[in-house]
Amino acid sequence: MEIRDITPKDLDDVLDVRRRSFGPLPAADREKWCQATLPVLAEGRYLGVFDGSRLAAAARLRRFTQWWHGRPQPMAAIAGVTVNPEDRGRGVGNSLMRAVMDRAAELGDAVSALYPATTPIYRGVGYEHAGAMRTVRLPAESLRRIRPSGQVELRRMGPGDGGALDSVLRRAHAAARSSGPISYGEQMWDQLLGNENDFLYLADDGYVVYRWKGDDIEVENLVATSPDTLRALWSMVGSASSIARDIVATVAPDDPVLWLLPDRAKEQVTETRWMFRVLDVAAAVERRGYPAQAACDAVVTVDDPTRGGGTWRLDISGGSGTATPAEGAGVTLSVNGFSALYAGVPPYTLRLSGLMSGDDRYDQALEAAFAARPYMLDYF
The missing domain is CATH 3.40.630.30 (Gcn5-related N-acetyltransferase (GNAT))
Incomplete structure (x- = not known):
């Protein structure tokens, strides 16, 4: 198996894998899809797994802007992850996601997000549930008023x-x-x-x-x-x-x-969950916004077997933060746990779910610094 960039001549094969994974794309939308995909190819943001000349799997990573506590940063949006039926269960998807994350980091993205069709494969490479796209059904008459x-x-x-x-x-x-x-x-x-x-x-x-x-x-x-x-x-x-x-x-x-x-008693709400991952701890901490009044000085070890972890001192104050290499014992989180913390999941939840361990003296400061109610308005 070889992982390489998708090129324009591969697009028919990509559409075939997509058809086998998600169902057929209407003929009227094929040309529109191809035109929207070409810029992604030019930026090196579409990867495929090839078995000889045959395309086995593909995924694209678009560079969007994402806000965290009001501060924008580039984000790798992972979409179109498709694997041929005959190639499933062989570790192809896992290998592809590792390559996609490496490419995102090479292109300067410190964080990544995706809408999962299934949780285990993405959780296995460090993504964790963070927020949702929230859809609510409202009476039209109430808005007219x-x-x-x-x-x-x-x-x-x-x-x-x-x-x-x-x-x-x-x-x-x-x-x-x-x-x-x-x-x-x-x-x-x-x-x-x-x-x-x-x-x-x-x-x-x-x-x-x-x-x-x-x-x-x-x-x-x-x-x-x-x-x-x-x-x-x-x-x-x-x-x-x-x-x-x-x-x-x-x-x-x-x-x-x-x-x-004018009246709000019961609401019909649908949530489509999305997952999030930190790719580069130092850059992600520096690019994020924080509550101006929050102050945190904590030693945090992030266990990231996919991209390599480490120990950092987090210094957060005045709405900004830095992460510098450090030594010593402090808080220990899996990369899933650190990604969830970054997205506002409180330390108490992370400890009970096994994503965080070690010294708890930093917990309140970390919770205040990373406090968030993450959401999206767009599906990709």
Whole structure:
């Protein structure tokens, strides 16, 4: 078996593996998929496992931006992990994931995330459950009753507005001190904004992407940084209540729309879980944001048999952190445990689940420094 970069001439084989793993891609979408994939190939972000000339497995890693406590950093988004049926159970997927992680680190990504089809293979190479994409079903009438509180100028979006949308996201997630959400970047947003079935509206400090889905309205993204824009966008979505009964919306766990609803007793919520992994401890700690009032000086050993672990002194204060090589005993975590800690899972949970051991004197400081409620608004 050989692992190497996927090239344009391999794309038909990639689609065949994809068909055997996820089902066929509609013919109308094949060309669109190929065009969206070519930039990934050019960046060295699509790897395949080859048995001679035959493609056995493939995976792509896109470089998105991810926020942690309001600070953005590059993130390797792992997607399209596919293995031919006849090659499953031979360790092919495990070898591929190790190569994908090495490539991500070579390209400068210190963290990675993915939506798992199954947990064990990814947990086995250091990924751990961190957050979810949270979808809630709301009565359309309740959103229609949210009244705009000011004059907000909304305009339709389309290809060419990806940069403006990305700018809104950066300001919104910094202001909210968000943890977990991503941005695709201007180029990919421009591609996504070309979907003729989507309704796309942009304000100076917010935007919405929504569409009809059967008899309901599906809100894929709605982000705003001011009360007036928040009300204007949700009220516009709710204006479909004369036809649509429900709005199915992807929202943050503490999305402010949930506090604007006139009545809120029971909610139908669906969570699609995602997993997270730290690839480079020092770079990941330095790139993350932290609560300004949190202070932590802890010795942490990370056991990472896949990429090599070590012992670091974590020094976190004033909203920033560093990790420098150290010696001595302190807290010990598997890489799964450290990745979960980074994503806000508290030390108490990690200790009870066997992901953390050793000196507990740092636990409160670590919990305060890495506190987070991670979520995503996008599936990849």
